[in-house]
Amino acid sequence: MALPNSDLEINRSGVQSPVAAVQQFIAAYPIHKNYYVRIFVQAILTIWAVLTVTFFLVRQMPGNPIDVLIEQILTQEGISYQEAYDRVAASFNFDPDATMLDQYVDYVGDLLRLDLGTSITSPGTRIIDEIARFLPWTIFAVGSGFLISFVLGIILGMMMAYYRDSALDHTLSLVSSFFTGVPNYIWGLLIIIGPGISWNWFDVGAARGTYDPGLTPGLNAAFIGSAIEHALLPIITYVLATLGSWMLSMKSSTTGVLNDDYVNVAEARGLKDRRIITAYVGRNAMLPLFAQLSISIGFVLGSGVVIEEIFVYWGFGHYLFQAITVRDYTSVQGAVLILSSTFVFSNLFADLTYGLLDPRVRISGEK
Amino acid sequence: MNRRFLVLLMLFALSALAFAPIQAQGNTLNVAWPYQVPPTGHFNTFASGGIALGQYQDLHEPPLAVLMWATGDYAGMVAEEFGWDDDGNYVIKMVEGNSWSDGSAMTADDLMATFNIFRLRGDTVWANMSGIEKVDDSTVKFVMDSPSSLAERIILTTNLRPASVFGDIADRAAMMDAGGDGWDALLQELTEFRPESPVSGGPYTILPDTISEANLMMELNPGGFAGDIQHYDMVRMWNGETEVVTPLVANQELHYITHGIPPTTEEDFANRGIDIVRSGMNNGPGLYVNHAVYPLNLVEVRQAIAYAVDRIQNGVVSLGESGVAVEYMTGMSDGLSEAWLSDETLDSLNTYEHDLMKAEELLTSVGFSRNDDGIWVDDNGDTLSFELTFPQEFADWSAAAENATAQLNDFGFDISARGVQFQQHPQDIYASNFEMAIRNWGLGDPIPGRSYLQAYNRYNGQGDLAGEGGGAGMNFDNNVDYSGGMVNVFDLSNQSSQGVDKSAQAELVTQLAISYNELLPAIPLWERYTNNALNRNFIMVPDSGDSIFANFGGGADNWMTTLILTGVTAPADM
Numbered sequence: 001m002a003l004p005n006s007d008l009e010i011n012r013s014g015v016q017s018p019v020a021a022v023q024q025f026i027a028a029y030p031i032h033k034n035y036y037v038r039i040f041v042q043a044i045l046t047i048w049a050v051l052t053v054t055f056f057l058v059r060q061m062p063g064n065p066i067d068v069l070i071e072q073i074l075t076q077e078g079i080s081y082q083e084a085y086d087r088v089a090a091s092f093n094f095d096p097d098a099t100m101l102d103q104y105v106d107y108v109g110d111l112l113r114l115d116l117g118t119s120i121t122s123p124g125t126r127i128i129d130e131i132a133r134f135l136p137w138t139i140f141a142v143g144s145g146f147l148i149s150f151v152l153g154i155i156l157g158m159m160m161a162y163y164r165d166s167a168l169d170h171t172l173s174l175v176s177s178f179f180t181g182v183p184n185y186i187w188g189l190l191i192i193i194g195p196g197i198s199w200n201w202f203d204v205g206a207a208r209g210t211y212d213p214g215l216t217p218g219l220n221a222a223f224i225g226s227a228i229e230h231a232l233l234p235i236i237t238y239v240l241a242t243l244g245s246w247m248l249s250m251k252s253s254t255t256g257v258l259n260d261d262y263v264n265v266a267e268a269r270g271l272k273d274r275r276i277i278t279a280y281v282g283r284n285a286m287l288p289l290f291a292q293l294s295i296s297i298g299f300v301l302g303s304g305v306v307i308e309e310i311f312v313y314w315g316f317g318h319y320l321f322q323a324i325t326v327r328d329y330t331s332v333q334g335a336v337l338i339l340s341s342t343f344v345f346s347n348l349f350a351d352l353t354y355g356l357l358d359p360r361v362r363i364s365g366e367k
Numbered sequence: 368m369n370r371r372f373l374v375l376l377m378l379f380a381l382s383a384l385a386f387a388p389i390q391a392q393g394n395t396l397n398v399a400w401p402y403q404v405p406p407t408g409h410f411n412t413f414a415s416g417g418i419a420l421g422q423y424q425d426l427h428e429p430p431l432a433v434l435m436w437a438t439g440d441y442a443g444m445v446a447e448e449f450g451w452d453d454d455g456n457y458v459i460k461m462v463e464g465n466s467w468s469d470g471s472a473m474t475a476d477d478l479m480a481t482f483n484i485f486r487l488r489g490d491t492v493w494a495n496m497s498g499i500e501k502v503d504d505s506t507v508k509f510v511m512d513s514p515s516s517l518a519e520r521i522i523l524t525t526n527l528r529p530a531s532v533f534g535d536i537a538d539r540a541a542m543m544d545a546g547g548d549g550w551d552a553l554l555q556e557l558t559e560f561r562p563e564s565p566v567s568g569g570p571y572t573i574l575p576d577t578i579s580e581a582n583l584m585m586e587l588n589p590g591g592f593a594g595d596i597q598h599y600d601m602v603r604m605w606n607g608e609t610e611v612v613t614p615l616v617a618n619q620e621l622h623y624i625t626h627g628i629p630p631t632t633e634e635d636f637a638n639r640g641i642d643i644v645r646s647g648m649n650n651g652p653g654l655y656v657n658h659a660v661y662p663l664n665l666v667e668v669r670q671a672i673a674y675a676v677d678r679i680q681n682g683v684v685s686l687g688e689s690g691v692a693v694e695y696m697t698g699m700s701d702g703l704s705e706a707w708l709s710d711e712t713l714d715s716l717n718t719y720e721h722d723l724m725k726a727e728e729l730l731t732s733v734g735f736s737r738n739d740d741g742i743w744v745d746d747n748g749d750t751l752s753f754e755l756t757f758p759q760e761f762a763d764w765s766a767a768a769e770n771a772t773a774q775l776n777d778f779g780f781d782i783s784a785r786g787v788q789f790q791q792h793p794q795d796i797y798a799s800n801f802e803m804a805i806r807n808w809g810l811g812d813p814i815p816g817r818s819y820l821q822a823y824n825r826y827n828g829q830g831d832l833a834g835e836g837g838g839a840g841m842n843f844d845n846n847v848d849y850s851g852g853m854v855n856v857f858d859l860s861n862q863s864s865q866g867v868d869k870s871a872q873a874e875l876v877t878q879l880a881i882s883y884n885e886l887l888p889a890i891p892l893w894e895r896y897t898n899n900a901l902n903r904n905f906i907m908v909p910d911s912g913d914s915i916f917a918n919f920g921g922g923a924d925n926w927m928t929t930l931i932l933t934g935v936t937a938p939a940d941m
Contacts, residue, residue: 061790062788062790062791062794063790063791063793063794067790067793067794068790069415071790071793081820081821081824081825082491082820082824083490083491086488086489086490086491087488087490088415089489090487090488090489090490090554090558092415092558119407119416121407121415121416122403122406122407122408122409122414122415122416123414123415123416123555123558123559124414124558124559124560124561125406125407125409125416126406129406130406130407133404133405133406133407192614193614196614196618197614197617197618200618203618203620204614204615204618204620205581205582205605205615205618205620205621206581208579208580208581208582209579209580209581209582210579210580211579212579213576213577213578213579213582213583213584214576214577309610309611312580312581312606312607312611313580314404314580318580322403322407327790
């Protein structure tokens, strides 16, 4: 490729300066004008901004890791403040007197080396190991709940729209409105108190945890069965808490599509209902929900905090909650990195794939 | 097809749960304490994050002795004989014949290793010690700078750790000068040290494979201390704080908790036939004032506040039967007051019984009067308007603050109560950023002088230690002038735990008690009593009147672990 006619900076010795070389490269390959590159860089900058704000915000929270543990020990053990301080200060890998700027520079330096650091409150424990311990369970439970809820919501929402003003529509609308209005932690508590304690349908203690102790994690039936069993209550809770909004959204979207001309034409052409529902109505009605789903995925990891505490199903939500509670700054930063990355990249994914699902967007983009 | 599959899957899983057999209770003791699961949680109990299990640490890392609170005497556990020698050093002879779960014998080396690690950590006990010497395989001498009841208590309530695990680091620490070359690196090595598995010297051993966020299992360790007198084969340690363990107690899966529970939960448990065990904890909420704020620095005003607040009502409103009004107002619990003060002294104390007339007289005596609205006005013409802060997440303290505010306002003060995030609240006190506040008085410690550490030390100039604020706290001058003369109360509180002559200590404690009673630097409201839920349908322990229940112990001396270590606790169906 021939170089464009740009102002080349050649110094007197005839060697091109680095700045000029970069300018020349950009001029030759204007990647900054590339849509995909631009939104990827934007995503990285967004994550960096979130991490920076988080870094300083968590340090503005009341107390620090040492104070928090001192208070815990004082409450639990009834020893003097001096004893508690001596014990805690010596066992922490944390200097409360270090300047925030120094800490920030260290943090960014470690991050650039892909090192999330070690926990403050459990010195020597790598953040990446902790995240690897907790993250998969949240993805499994919340992800499963989300998927089930989405699929059920789509189906029921379409049925409501198709049979609008019928008894089925009225009943499902009422149910979905009720489901939408009850927050997930209430569902969690109701499940524990009703079927768990009052009716003894299940053993509250045995349902806790992510799998039965003594099993070896891996692709074996015992472990998989146990993991599904332990995740069931959180999954049911997530489904109950989110199903209503998917149903209502799908009903609204489908109702709009049903009034479109091309549906009337399809009916006039005598196409079978099943084909109209799947190829004409369902696909188009789902498009707005797809964007909503992509954005919601970003919330998946952060949405389990309370549920994981209620069911003692320790995943990423518990990890973040615990880290904030004990002011484990490095753990909070690691968790926020995962959260913000998930959120930003799920949006990015939605942007990139929406065109594939909706030809109108693709064509419009090409024009 | 998808829908059918999902519905079937959910039904299958629900039925699996619905018909899951209740975990066999068998010969298992079900108790609870919060812990972190690996990798955050680990088996180095010297380091933050270690799975120590609170008072249940006694079951895998046994204590040297336990104080029997009712008598004031220590009962030997791993320490068979213990006491001061003629040179003022403390000597401990350990019980022989016990072994750790890794097969190593329990010897004096373990005690040496434990205390050498304490030295590396900078633990307080070394402030009184200049060295530690192994006399023979079962005897250790603690070389003391000066004998003290405090040092004795810290030594005896220590949980023993295995030299087979910590000996290497401990030996290297013993060879070093504190703070010298390599000291910090060794300390870091200690905090980052992760034993592969737990090694127990007590009657039970943690089974690493059973650790989950729900619970962990401890199996009988027959060779460990008291391992041969146990009635349970296993201990199941449920994990979690109050809100997490409450359903398990209600469901009868968990049979004993030391978690503080609200009165409504207490009532529900009682309806289910669960016993509530109450023991005084030697501490509770008090009304702190900033002595730099006029006229709260006037003793008459503080005394008037003490008269104006009905402490019985305040305690009941806040914590039901476990909120027991303080009677003697000495800065110590009533139990410690009765144990350490003579009858004559007790009779001479002002108990500040609820009396609005006396409160009125006191304020009038310093030139205060009421304005047209009935609000008190000081001698400068300013209304007695203050802000009272409290940690908003603590339900009982919040109730105490709101009730005290209401009572004082009914009397003619103009107080507004404001909740503060619980981790911020102590920082505000350290930094003197308050007028009135609810904080804790007393300490869960049998040494009476230490009860005063809150008022005279922690909340009075500890900002530098707390890491933030650096303020003067409540701004109380520890050099006080009272009916007994001029004394420095902070020095007194320290001196009262030094030496081993109890009568000499009692004299100092008497001075502390009387001066506190007269000056009321902070106003104790009520003493917190435990409300341990105990399901006697599953656990057999002595009846509620037994003196062992004086051992409330959140950390050391807990009555349940003491009964386990002495082979008393047993299944109810035995």
